[in-house]
Amino acid sequence: MVHCPDCETSLETADDIEFVEVDSATGFIKASKRSYTANCAACGVTIGSGVAGAKSNGGAA
Numbered sequence: 001m002v003h004c005p006d007c008e009t010s011l012e013t014a015d016d017i018e019f020v021e022v023d024s025a026t027g028f029i030k031a032s033k034r035s036y037t038a039n040c041a042a043c044g045v046t047i048g049s050g051v052a053g054a055k056s057n058g059g060a061a
């Protein structure tokens with residue numbers, strides 16, 4: 001079980017976590033990756049982050 005480090009709400013379901021897409025606003029990566037941050041739905045603190053699409057089927061070397 002995961003608890004929010006800030007407000008200690010238990011994060012048990014997807015409803016307790018808000019996934020926010022972070023587009024490449026920073027611009028230092030030009031790839032078409034999409035980053036996400038996972039935020040506590042109760043207090044909004046960022047709990048974690050991830051990248052979607054990094055392991056898509058484009059594995060051609």
Ligand SMILES: [Zn+2]
Binds near residue numbers: 006007009043045
């Ligand atoms: Zn919280």
